Amino acid sequence: MKRITIDPITRLEGHGKITIFLDDRGDVANAYFQVPEFRGFEAFCEGRPVEEMPRITQRICGVCPMAHHMAAAKAADAVFGVEPPPAALRIRELAYSAFVSGDHATHFYVLAGPDFIVGPEADPAERSILGVIGQVGMTMGRRVIQHLQETHEVVALLGGRFVHPVMALPGGVSKAVTAEMQTRLQEIGEDLVEFGLFSLDLWRQTVLGNPAYREMIESEAYLHRTHSMGLVDADNRLNFYDGNVRVVDVEGYEMARYAPQEYRDYVAERVEPWSYVKLPYLKQIGWRGLEDGMESGVYRATPLGRLNAAEGMATPRAQEAYEEYLEAMGGKPVHATLATHWARLVELLYAGERMLELARHPELTDPHVRVIPDGIVGEGVGTVEAPRGTLTHHYITDERGIITRANLIVGTTNNHAAICMSIKKAAQSLIGGGRPVTQGLLNKVEMAFRAYDPCFACATHALPGEMPLEIRIYDHEGQLQTQLQRHTESTGPHARYEERLS
Amino acid sequence: MEKLKLAVYWASSCGGCDIALVELGEHLLELAQLADIVFWPCATDGKYSDVEAMEDGSIDLTLFNGAIRTDHDRHLAELLRAKSRLLVAFGSCATEGCIPSLSNIRGAAYALQRASIDNLTSDNPDGIVPCAEYVVPEGKLSLPALESRVHTLQQIVPVDYSIPGCPPHHDQVWRAISQIIAGELPARGATIGADPRTVCDQCPRTRTGRIHVSRFLRVHEGEPAPDTCLLEQGYLCAGPATRAGCGALCIGANMPCRGCYGPPEGVADQGAALLGAVTAGLEAKSDGEIRAALESIADPVGTFYRFSLAASILHTLGSDGEGPNQSCVASQEDRP
Numbered sequence: 001m002k003r004i005t006i007d008p009i010t011r012l013e014g015h016g017k018i019t020i021f022l023d024d025r026g027d028v029a030n031a032y033f034q035v036p037e038f039r040g041f042e043a044f045c046e047g048r049p050v051e052e053m054p055r056i057t058q059r060i061c062g063v064c065p066m067a068h069h070m071a072a073a074k075a076a077d078a079v080f081g082v083e084p085p086p087a088a089l090r091i092r093e094l095a096y097s098a099f100v101s102g103d104h105a106t107h108f109y110v111l112a113g114p115d116f117i118v119g120p121e122a123d124p125a126e127r128s129i130l131g132v133i134g135q136v137g138m139t140m141g142r143r144v145i146q147h148l149q150e151t152h153e154v155v156a157l158l159g160g161r162f163v164h165p166v167m168a169l170p171g172g173v174s175k176a177v178t179a180e181m182q183t184r185l186q187e188i189g190e191d192l193v194e195f196g197l198f199s200l201d202l203w204r205q206t207v208l209g210n211p212a213y214r215e216m217i218e219s220e221a222y223l224h225r226t227h228s229m230g231l232v233d234a235d236n237r238l239n240f241y242d243g244n245v246r247v248v249d250v251e252g253y254e255m256a257r258y259a260p261q262e263y264r265d266y267v268a269e270r271v272e273p274w275s276y277v278k279l280p281y282l283k284q285i286g287w288r289g290l291e292d293g294m295e296s297g298v299y300r301a302t303p304l305g306r307l308n309a310a311e312g313m314a315t316p317r318a319q320e321a322y323e324e325y326l327e328a329m330g331g332k333p334v335h336a337t338l339a340t341h342w343a344r345l346v347e348l349l350y351a352g353e354r355m356l357e358l359a360r361h362p363e364l365t366d367p368h369v370r371v372i373p374d375g376i377v378g379e380g381v382g383t384v385e386a387p388r389g390t391l392t393h394h395y396i397t398d399e400r401g402i403i404t405r406a407n408l409i410v411g412t413t414n415n416h417a418a419i420c421m422s423i424k425k426a427a428q429s430l431i432g433g434g435r436p437v438t439q440g441l442l443n444k445v446e447m448a449f450r451a452y453d454p455c456f457a458c459a460t461h462a463l464p465g466e467m468p469l470e471i472r473i474y475d476h477e478g479q480l481q482t483q484l485q486r487h488t489e490s491t492g493p494h495a496r497y498e499e500r501l502s
Numbered sequence: 503m504e505k506l507k508l509a510v511y512w513a514s515s516c517g518g519c520d521i522a523l524v525e526l527g528e529h530l531l532e533l534a535q536l537a538d539i540v541f542w543p544c545a546t547d548g549k550y551s552d553v554e555a556m557e558d559g560s561i562d563l564t565l566f567n568g569a570i571r572t573d574h575d576r577h578l579a580e581l582l583r584a585k586s587r588l589l590v591a592f593g594s595c596a597t598e599g600c601i602p603s604l605s606n607i608r609g610a611a612y613a614l615q616r617a618s619i620d621n622l623t624s625d626n627p628d629g630i631v632p633c634a635e636y637v638v639p640e641g642k643l644s645l646p647a648l649e650s651r652v653h654t655l656q657q658i659v660p661v662d663y664s665i666p667g668c669p670p671h672h673d674q675v676w677r678a679i680s681q682i683i684a685g686e687l688p689a690r691g692a693t694i695g696a697d698p699r700t701v702c703d704q705c706p707r708t709r710t711g712r713i714h715v716s717r718f719l720r721v722h723e724g725e726p727a728p729d730t731c732l733l734e735q736g737y738l739c740a741g742p743a744t745r746a747g748c749g750a751l752c753i754g755a756n757m758p759c760r761g762c763y764g765p766p767e768g769v770a771d772q773g774a775a776l777l778g779a780v781t782a783g784l785e786a787k788s789d790g791e792i793r794a795a796l797e798s799i800a801d802p803v804g805t806f807y808r809f810s811l812a813a814s815i816l817h818t819l820g821s822d823g824e825g826p827n828q829s830c831v832a833s834q835e836d837r838p
Contacts, residue, residue, distance in 0.1 A: 274643045402800060
């Protein structure tokens, strides 16, 4: 049995590894994507006061701390049985919308954009954010940087700091919005909407206008027929901050719609000895292994999954963009993994529009932003849509609000099984059948999971550069046959491929 | 002038320290002029084999963030120590252990059990935990093994300087990097990119010097007045035992400091220092009143040592035995 090891994959949080096994004919027998990172938050949340969870669990991720901050605050609201005042809910959702806008933009422009804007077949040295700026020009490049800075400014303005903000606590937020702050938030909100429209235009011109890209997006190599999950409002429109979880099946029919606190009736997590991350699946179907299709419990909670699970967008321009997307992709449900990028841009526009709506709300500056709890329920679930999937925090406490049990199902974890499958399928389509292993393999294997924007790679969202890969192919006696490497030039993000035969 | 050879690495971390570097903004472009990035896994294509191939001492500066959690983290700490002229512990995880070192209270085996087996949504009737080695029909898969507890970088290898913070504030990061580039460094072992005073010295709120409550309040229990000291209003605030440098950002958002910049200059144990400051400030007269006030603190270890448990004197209470899955070998054949 031949083995191809892609190790280290340095754009994962910590360390990552892909191992592909080839059978005697050189076809892919199996492929494993391993997440060798473990920090054990669930255990050490025990003994901590629940009101501190928004500031503790955000240390899970320094790129999406706002998602954990909000899910934890919502779960803690429920533990104390308090409903924050309207202004506090608006402030929370406003900050969250700005965060989603910034997070989606960093993924598209820095991480995924190079594949489309510069090109999947381009010289790898150019396939980076610098290459993107080279293509779109410095003016547009500055616009991207300005967008990121403005979304960071919103989070810092409301939450004290950009990384690990401190605003949300059970019963509300720590700080009200002043009239002066509101003026600035409105200015930024207008920019975020413009940026969403600009990004969709760029997608239309660069990707949709290119038949080769359309073919790749629709190709079998990047297709998985899975169920879809996402948070929706009362009218089944997508919502990031609040709502019910809706699941539609492979054919697009609703198979579940539940309040977040019922999540244990719907989702279970398979434990595998080969990875520190678990593999969630839909309980009503069960675990059938790393398989797609109607009979498998594997689902996706990505932008693609969310747009399948929702029946529309709650803001007008995003709704137009959503309709255009569905029409072009042949209607719901969409299963083409690479269309996730397009879905993400529809969400980017929605997040901007929603942020602006909230910034314009006449009662945003209401100073009443706290409710002081006067009792305790002792259990609470908080769910938000993190950029990378449905994020659930569940706490059980004693009568003082000290945590006795915690359970966290994190955005990317939802998609772990699908990511494993996508890597295997891309590998199967590229390797085998007597085809030579080329350096193009590297980028196409990367593209298979890059669409998911996995949070293992969180810090790379904001940084230039290609994933460093080393692929070694051994013969069945364990002798190194081919080694493919991408090297770093000493100047930084410029990389090149090199093929060595030994 | 020859450019500085710079490496940035993350061990067990959240990625926030790398974001803090990105937050350098235009200084990042300046840094690119002054330094060649020879290894930065999240930004460039460097591989472990590239680092292994470098000569010892050939990296001028390594900014190492993240704690030491697995045998792989330990290996990289040792490798980068050997290759680097200056090794800097960057951020709270590397310098103090940060929040994830609260895991040391019950240890790694408990953490693994709670996540994998004894968990509200785990489907795991056979009690499987992730194993260092797993045999599948096609071959063997391996995972880095967990160590028995979380360590700071300094506890594994000698460290030249430390930059505190969760994450370090970007202005302080730039100050520290400028200091290093200019060669204007204090004695080895010093903390840089911070202020030797305490957060209280940077805090704009007014203080009287006395804590005016008979019991401490938790943050959800009241709305603090905006202009007076949070600790004196009864909200436990780590300001008196925390190094300045952040600009008191959390306090500015009307929330108490939790101590992410670690202890101030000359203080070895942040938790003991905070406990001392709190006790000394109490207006309570009798032992009974003092005891009653301290007993109202909901989570003493998680409050006083929120960010610094691994670096604290309590660290010596832990065990350094074999990690929970270090010699775990499982096979797909043995599974039902």
